Amino acid sequence: xxxxxxxxxxxxxxxxxxxxxxxxxxPQAAVVGYGVSDDLEVVFDTLATTRKMTNxxxxxxxxxxxxxxxxxxxxxxxxxxxxxxxxxxxxxxVYFAAYPDGPERETWARYSDFxxxxxxxxxGRGGASRDEADVRHPRHACRRDPxxx
Numbered sequence: 001x002x003x004x005x006x007x008x009x010x011x012x013x014x015x016x017x018x019x020x021x022x023x024x025x026x027p028q029a030a031v032v033g034y035g036v037s038d039d040l041e042v043v044f045d046t047l048a049t050t051r052k053m054t055n056x057x058x059x060x061x062x063x064x065x066x067x068x069x070x071x072x073x074x075x076x077x078x079x080x081x082x083x084x085x086x087x088x089x090x091x092x093x094v095y096f097a098a099y100p101d102g103p104e105r106e107t108w109a110r111y112s113d114f115x116x117x118x119x120x121x122x123x124g125r126g127g128a129s130r131d132e133a134d135v136r137h138p139r140h141a142c143r144r145d146p147x148x149x
Contacts, residue, residue: 003040009067009074010036014098016066018044020055020080028055034064035098042076043095045102056080 001009019029028051034044042064046053056062064076083091096102 006074007036007038007040009072010040010042011098013066013069016042016044016064017068018052019063019065020052021059021061022051022055023058028052033099034066035095037091037094041091041094043091045095057082 014033015031016034017029018032019027022028030050030052032044032046032052034042036042060079060081062078062080066074066076092102099105
């Protein structure tokens with residue numbers, strides 16, 4: 001697979017499995033939406049309260065698996081960072097190319113209640129009055145040459 005084919009493959013998909021390492025060295029994985037730049041930077045968003053957001057600043061090594069639905073995958077091992085300033089603005093455009101509703105969703109409050117009998121995950125505009133609230137925006141970029149398997 002050449003670079004052009006790889007970029008096309010990555011852009012055909014919108015979800016990946018992202019794995020990071022917990023404080024106790026246990027693996028943790030989550031399915032996340034992502035975008036990919038022309039330079040093969042993979043950009044995903046997360047909430048400040050997620051496990052990955054806790055894991056990555058402490059240990060920036062992550063792994064991504066993309067494309068399981070076609071019996072061909074791209075596996076990427078690399079280092080994630082939290083972009084700021086002009087780089088964050090540039091990477092948001094990459095993410096919003098994959099998720100055009102992204103700019104609108106930046107203003108949504110995200111909240112959840114997973115207690116027994118709770119009401120599950122919801123999203124809506126305005127302030128959240130329940131257990132968890134945060135604003136979604138692209139936070140991490142993973143940079144490293146992918147491995148095609």
